[in-house]
Amino acid sequence: MSELSHETRRQIGVLVNRKGQVEYVMVGTATGIEMPDFGRARVSTDRFRGLRCIHTQFNDEKLTRDDLTDLALLRLDLMSVIQVDRSTGLPGLVYSAHLLPTAAQDLAENGNATPYEFLEPALPSQLDVNFPELISSLEDEMARIRLSARSRQEGRDRAILVGVTTGPGGDAEESMAELAELALSADVVVLDKIIQRRSRIDPKTVLGRGKLDELLIRSMQVGADIIVFDQELSPTQVRSLSVATDLKVIDRPQLILDIFAQRAQSREGKLQVELAQLKYLLPRLVMGQNSAFSRLAGGIGGRGPGETKLETDRRRVRDRISQLEKQVTALSRQRQERRKSRVQRALPTISLVGYTNAGKSTLLNTLTSSDVHAEKKMFATLDPTSRRLRLPFEQEVIVNDTVGFIRDLPEDLVAAFRATLEEISGSDLLVHVVDASSPHARQQVLSVTKILEDLKLTEIPEIIALNKSDLVSEEEVEMLSKHISLDKSVDCVAISAIRRNSLLPLIESMAERVAAISSTPDTVTV
């Protein structure tokens, strides 16, 4: 091979199977070589491809980045490079690398992994690796690791999270941390996180070329079956990405939708989630990742049978959407009626609003000694609950627990949960619950404020309850309260929703506000 390379001034390569037979011969240029197209044929994740690549090279470079990418993407058994002396054509050192089966495990244990192992460079005459033994021991190890990983995470999606940012770094990290929490709440196993900083987002693939390769390699190594992007992706981006990676690709809004779908209990909740999901799906159906037809139709560019089927699908989805919208409107009317009858009974309403996981349901439970579902996962509450509460001075009020907010709440979701959120609009007072122990508390207050603005709810008086104060020092709560008052002028009260006796200042503050409302003539309804 060295001789031929020297004669032709081209790189020459072969792919050799495990019996030692040459299956492919490749002739490249002076500086590069192309692997044959194996199409999308995937190799079982417990094995390598059964082919090792050996090619010549003139540069003094050892294994190039391309070599390593090919090794990983094609899951080759081994990649070897023979250095050819430009003047004599004699073979020099041989450099080789193989993939490491332990990458996934290392990643879980130490947070980083070296995907490759390099063999000691040697002259061709001195190579004495027992290749069949090496490769079969690697495959055995790989199968063992996967087996144990799989039994630990039976049936759960295994994901790599990806964030691409053009902004400041801290923001992206914070957002990714939240994405990881969302993934956890959706019962997805997070295998790795990748953040890329770029001057601009690639309109087609979001990530740059090199990063996309890296992502592919990573996902193969750790056995990911789903990629979750932190930002909203356009339908075209989802398609290019899922074609390029051959994996399920979803974005943050879809992840939130999935959580809502998992959680929805009541008929109303389920209706609203389905509506949001279909609205999200509709524009993506044209070239959806799930339809084999859509790829075909796109590929041949004609109006094939696939497209006709898609049109029917789209029509069906649209019909269902308008049906659901009617039902949601009906529900919203029912709620309005119920609200009216409450107003007639002149019971003031207080709504607990706030970021997801802030402790709204816990607060409602402690305030009213009830047993509303509260848990560490995000979006534990989807269905609003109301409870009566007797405040000091014999005032009776209704307290509403509500759906938690999150930054970049998907628009479709807000629209679909209109009926639920309208419940807030009838309130006389908002108690904005904040998780004071979160490092992002201030940011979360801003996100909630923005959503309240979007929902036109800023007219309603608001008290901020700095919750979970048992987890932080008094000074920290004090500091947070100062920061918040810089952003907006509202009263802040520190509480701990799990300690009944810490709630007195809040209850007093609520009673005061409610008293103020009841004594204002124009809000008294008959």
Ligand SMILES: Nc1nc2c(ncn2[C@@H]2O[C@H](COP(=O)(O)OP(=O)(O)OP(=O)(O)O)[C@@H](O)[C@H]2O)c(=O)[nH]1
């Ligand atoms: N240490 C501590 N934990 C709290 C406090 N309040 C709530 N929690 C915990 O925080 C978690 C979330 O509480 P939830 O009441 O479910 O929060 P939520 O605001 O209703 O959340 P969503 O319904 O998901 O929007 C639970 O694990 C609670 O036990 C508190 O004052 N101190």
Ligand SMILES: [Mg+2]
């Ligand atoms: Mg809740």
